[in-house]
Amino acid sequence: MGRNKYERAIGQEPEGDLWSFTVSNSNNLPLQAAVGVYPRQSGASQHGNVSTAIQSECVEIAKKLGWTDEHIVVYKEDIVVSGRKKMYERLGFSRMIDDITNGRVKAVLAVDVDRFFRDEWGSQYTTFMELCYEHDVIVITPDFISNFKREDHREIFVFNCRRTAMYLKFQVRSRLQYPRKYLQQRGYYAGLGSPPVGYDVDKKPDSPTYRKFIPYRPHAEVVRWLFERYNELQLDVLALAKEIWEKKYILFPLLDDTASDLLRGKLRVTPVTKDGTALGVSKESRQGAEIVGYTLHRAGLESLLCNPTYIGT
Incomplete structure (x- = not known):
């Protein structure tokens, strides 16, 4: 199946600005409804650094895509909540789910899929995909606009979520734990x-x-x-x-x-x-x-x- 305006090859780096692909391929967005901005960070230590600035920029990106202030909902409650928590254990995510199910939100925007989930088993992101599928909600990230009505979009979203989980498992939890153990063993x-x-x-x-x-x-x-x-x-x-x-x-x-x-x-x-x-x-x-x-x-x-x-x- 050929790629359409919402697609880009997996692993292909964006040209120019981080959000340039999404901004230049943003026709037919559900601007009549609200967009939910999910600006979760990896931890409290990220306040004030580059990651914070990038995620704060999500609101400005939503405006560039055509949404007005009254149609932008920011779920700030989860700003430093762990992505390994289940959806319903996060206040902001729970509120976003409510807005999706009642039809208020028809698009969700984040700086990366790892802002939504760090789910090793896949139960959370598959449930989220099904919810978006049932309520015609698209998911917007810098390099992709996911419409879960399409099977290939579902596969790409799952791939990106799995890639995030594997990175955390082998890079963060394994490789970064070695230096800590090294220090601890030497007092x-x-x-x-x-x-x-x-x-x-x-x-x-x-x-x-x-x-x-x-x-x-x-x-x-x-x-x-x-x-x-x-x-x-x-x-x-x-x-x-x-x-x-x-x-x-x-x-x-x-x-x-x-x-x-x-x-x-x-x-x-x-x-x-x-x-x-x-x-x-x-x-x-x-x-x-x-x-x-x-x-x-x-x-x-x-x-x-x-x-x-x-x-x-």
Whole structure:
């Protein structure tokens, strides 16, 4: 079957501007209905970089294609939500599905198919294709305008979704995990998770312990006491947890000036107010509270006592 105005060979690079192919092949678009712009990013760290700028440009592209402001719907809720989440687990995507099923939206626009899905098994993007098929919705990306009434368009969309999933599986999850494991096996902080309680990360490039865990002494002393007390209680973690909560111990003092910014942003202990109230993890529960120190819940205490990082320290 010959290619029509909506097609381009798979893998063929666009000439000129990123969206030039789509803009120059945009006849007969459903301009009487709304277009849904889905600007999901890979993560919060992408705010303010080139990827953010490209995806923000989607609204301007929709205008170039002929839609007016009142016919452009932007689903901002999912801006930093993982593409591996199912459609109905994402607030913005759920709203977009509602707009598709009620006929408000007849076109969906994104900078790439990987903005919609990172679905290794294919259940999500095939369901989405069927939904668009049933409601006459086209999908617009820089290099393709997909009309799922056509079998060849469905095949190309599936190919692109699979290609994205395979890239993530072998490039990101496999190849990029090796450097992290390499660092971890040599005692370096690999950038994942929080430093174990009682440790900070040396951020001074000229230091012999650069990027390694170093004791944060005000908290390290408490960790040593916890292990000592745990032994005195004959390895009874429940008794230790009960003792901490009954006596309302403020185990860990507030961070001082020697703590790194990384530790301040990733400290995983429970804040405690002056009257001994332990606060939740949400910012709302901590807002306006006078935090005087930190403690540990039972789960946090068990995690600390089982952490192999403390062996020999």
